[in-house]
Amino acid sequence: MKNKEFILHYYNTISGVIKTPEMLRRFTDDPVLIDTITFFDGAFPKYEMTAEEMTAEGNRVVVRARMKGKHEGEWEGIMPTYRQVEFPVVVSYEIVNNKIVTHWLVADPSVLMEQLGVDTMNKTD
Incomplete structure (x- = not known):
């Protein structure tokens, strides 16, 4: 239960605001996670995370x-479209001493690309 509450607090803290490395270090020292969140926040400033289901x-x-x-x-090379997007993800966190030490995330990028108006079926390189 304690770890679920930690993740809910984490989501509530980072949702709807610019995510700074200093803020994120309160929850993790993992540079990969910090860089990923910072990168994503650069493309989707102040993005929100809403937990729909949690298992601990x-x-x-x-x-x-x-x-x-x-x-x-x-x-990902796509210039700003200024479109609102909303898509499902599944994230697993390992928590040690009130810090996220590892994570993995699964998302279907085609859902996001469709919302951005990118035609992935006819895209050629």
């Missing part, structure tokens, strides 16, 4: 969540 076992918490934001910065 030992020091691991798995969250089925929704990410919501507005595409205002370059993302």
Whole structure:
């Protein structure tokens, strides 16, 4: 229960605000997670994370969540579309001493690309 509350506090803290490395270090020292969040926040400033379902076992918490934001910065070579996006993700966190030490995230990028108006079926390189 303690780890679920930690992740809910984390989501409530980072949702709807610019995510600074200093803020994120309150929850993790993992440079990969900090860089990923900072990068995503650059493309979707102040994006929100909403937990829809959480499961906890030992020091691991798995969250089925929704990410919501507005595409205002370059993302994966796509210039800002200024469209609102909302898509499901699943994130697993390992928590040790009130810090996220590892994580993994699963998302379907085609859902995001469709909302951004990118036609991935006819895209050629």
